[in-house]
Amino acid sequence: MRAIVVKNWLKDPSDMEVKDIPVPKPKENELLVRVDSTGANFFDILLVQGKYQIKPQFPFTPGAEFSGTVVRVSRSDPRFKTGDRVFGSNPIGAYAEYIAVPSKQCFHIPSTLGFEQAAGLYITYPTSYAGLVLRANVQANEWVLVHAAAGGVGIAAVQIAKTLGAKVIAAVGSEGKFDICKAQGADHCINYRDNDWTSKVLALTDNKGVNVVYDPVGLVEKSLKCVAWNARVVVVGFAAGTIERIAANRILLKNVSVTGVHWGAYVRNEPERIPEVWKALFEMAENGKIAPVVYEPIFYGLDKAKDALKAIANRETYGKVVVKPADTPSKL
Ligand SMILES: NC(=O)c1ccc[n+]([C@@H]2O[C@H](COP(=O)([O-])OP(=O)(O)OC[C@H]3O[C@@H](n4cnc5c(N)ncnc54)[C@H](OP(=O)(O)O)[C@@H]3O)[C@@H](O)[C@H]2O)c1
Structure with a gap:
């Protein structure tokens, strides 16, 4: 699959490179998700430069928010089946065609929202x-x-x-x-x-x-x-x-x-509040009260992720900046 791969701290996100790497193998508690949309964040810029609080081991794929379709289910979590539309988050891995992610970090996309909108919902x-x-x-x-x-x-x-x-x-x-x-x-x-x-x-x-x-x-x-x-x-x-x-x-x-x-x-200190917050948000979404706003243009192709991050750094953007990793993702 295609993914952004960072092998050493970069001077600037414009130095990010897209490579062919193996599709990640999900663990028992993980889903494999074909990424439709990746939510870009300011902290991605810091992460690839080694200036963020999280410093992943090399090589790594940046990207913390995504939406997409479940292609492999987790054996330990019956909530999800193949073909489900999901959104979620992980410290790394979302600037890629596929991401393996613990199922507890994923939710079903509310029926009122598209993939692009859902990519910016989690945080x-x-x-x-x-x-x-x-x-x-x-x-x-x-x-x-x-x-x-x-x-x-x-x-x-x-x-x-x-x-x-x-x-x-x-x-x-x-x-x-x-x-x-x-x-x-x-x-x-x-x-x-x-x-x-x-x-x-x-x-x-x-x-x-x-x-x-x-x-x-x-x-x-x-x-x-x-x-x-x-x-x-x-x-x-x-x-x-x-x-x-x-x-x-x-x-x-x-x-x-x-x-x-x-x-x-909250996950560490007050986990009991998390379902309460999501229940209220899902109700608001289903009732059409909230709907993430996606910045135009959407950035098509992982090689355009650097342009997405440049727009964020230049303070040009509004709402959520979205990168689409691939129109036709690599076959599994
Ligand atoms: N506490 C939490 O749990 C939590 C969770 C998520 C995010 N955050 C934090 O919330 C902040 C905003 O996050 P976001 O996702 O909304 O970011 P964002 O979409 O990139 O928006 C940030 C906005 O801040 C404004 N801004 C004001 N002064 C700025 C400056 N000197 N440089 C750059 N931007 C400036 C800009 O809007 P204008 O051009 O209109 O000024 C910019 O569009 C970040 O600091 C993030 O770390 C906190």
């Missing part, structure tokens, strides 16, 4: 649901400010907050992304590259401020200028590249709760 949606519901306890009619609202977790947060009945202010880094956020239900859009964006948020909320801030960027300090009494601020990530230090008096003044969400760590 972004539960992160945003856990952040907004488990951590911030968002209520109907509250104001929610979503930063990087056109990005992977951001769009998920906009859709979920609207489903919860909240009023959403979408904050992005260029006005070109306003239409995307509005199409997902955002009530208002602002550009956080404008110096006075916090005043705009205050004006939109009758000077009261927002009840919840969902922050994948690293904008907590500034956001505290436009929060309401009893606001909850959810720290999701640091897309801007800096980890902030917050003056604690700013948290005290408005009775603010600053909280974090680390979805990947």
Whole structure:
């Protein structure tokens, strides 16, 4: 099969090479999935450069999110049969025509979603649901400010907050992304590259401020200028590249709760919440309330994965960036 193979730390993802390698042999607890779509992530860029927290042994195939069709079932998990449409995640292996993956890391694709949409479901949606519901306890009619609202977790947060009945202010880094956020239900859009964006948020909320801030960027300090009494601020990530230090008096003044969400760590610390989160998300998907947004163009062919990662690095993308490994995958 064709797969991206990394044999040493790369200077840049543009150095990634596609090779012919054997199809992986699934273990007893694993499914073999013919990959239809691979979800590209910013951390793929770091992974192939040896700058990410996970450092796989060489040679390895990067890629953490995928959707596709089951071609070999696991003998230990009767939930899946050959031909099932699934999506899932694994630390590595998704930039390939086939992936062998523990069945517990896979789910059936909701009937309302296509392969491309499902490739971006596994990480972004539960992160945003856990952040907004488990951590911030968002209520109907509250104001929610979503930063990087056109990005992977951001769009998920906009859709979920609207489903919860909240009023959403979408904050992005260029006005070109306003239409995307509005199409997902955002009530208002602002550009956080404008110096006075916090005043705009205050004006939109009758000077009261927002009840919840969902922050994948690293904008907590500034956001505290436009929060309401009893606001909850959810720290999701640091897309801007800096980890902030917050003056604690700013948290005290408005009775603010600053909280974090680390979805990947629920499996270790609170596994009982995981089915609860997915049940809610599958219901929302089946009812048409949430639907992952796929960035156009889709990148056809593994050799185009480098272009997909370049677009992410250049901040050109919205929603989920998808790579299609092959139109006609290698025979088993
Ligand atoms: N806590 C968790 O469990 C969890 C789970 C998933 C992801 N995350 C984190 O959440 C963050 C966003 O992830 P994502 O998948 O939504 O990424 P993404 O789709 O690549 O979106 C990130 C967005 O951040 C914005 N941004 C603001 N400042 C930026 C800068 N200096 N450089 C690059 N982008 C900048 C960009 O939008 P604009 O151009 O509109 O500013 C960009 O599109 C990442 O830090 C990720 O590690 C956390």
